[in-house]
């Protein structure tokens with residue numbers, strides 16, 4: 744495998760944009776605006792990961808638009824295997840021969856420094872995770888080379904990862920609040936904005952596509 748080798752493969756999964764982040768739909772509509780925001784949050788997330796160092800980044804998605812964007816961001820795009828989120832993540836990690844870092848794709852406030860520090864802290868452990876800001880979900884899960892551990896992302900994944908023996912990093916959520924701020928709901932988005940979102944998310948929020956199209960037509 745052509746790994747830009749620091750021994751770490753970062754794996755993200757993103758649904759088809761038209762289905763992603765439906766819980767933002769109440770405040771982000773029409774659909775084009777929500778899709779643009781999801782793509783922007785994903786772009787800021789991958790950009791932070793890329794800025795953190797020479798990581799091998801893999802994105803699994805059924806959406807050709809997402810896979811094109813992934814390649815433009817300098818990451819590897821992999822088609823959807825079917826079977827849901829954890830199957831997609833396992834597919835993305837297949838063939839990795841170093842540490843695998845599973846990361847949420849909706850971390851618009853993520854800073855490269857936080858990501859780098861979390862990966863370094865995880866590097867001393869077989870399996871480690873960072874919970875989301877609610878303490879119930881998982882923002883990042885790192886599995887060291889040669890360790891068998893099946894990711895259990897989804898409802899109450901923090902408890903599942905803990906029960907599987909993963910060590911929780913930053914349990915108070917104070918060291919890397921940006922890393923823990925995944926966006927599912929409008930409240931999460933407000934929390935991310937308060938921390939400071941990346942430039943693409945900022946632009947997507949400031950200038951919804953519907954407004955852009957409207958202004959263009961005038």
Ligand SMILES: Nc1nc2c(ncn2[C@@H]2O[C@H](COP(=O)(O)OP(=O)(O)OP(=O)(O)O)[C@@H](O)[C@H]2O)c(=O)[nH]1
Nearest residue numbers: 756757758763764765766803804805827828831848
């Ligand atoms: N490739 C892939 N990604 C998935 C799948 N299910 C969830 N994801 C991604 O995993 C991450 C976590 O999922 P959720 O936070 O529940 O996101 P979501 O399903 O878009 O949000 P809601 O529609 O509001 O439930 C998001 O980046 C999703 O796009 C899947 O079956 N395949």
Ligand SMILES: C=C(OP(=O)(O)O)C(=O)O
Nearest residue numbers: 880881896897900925927
């Ligand atoms: C899939 C997860 O994320 P979310 O809370 O964004 O659904 C998770 O935390 O395991």
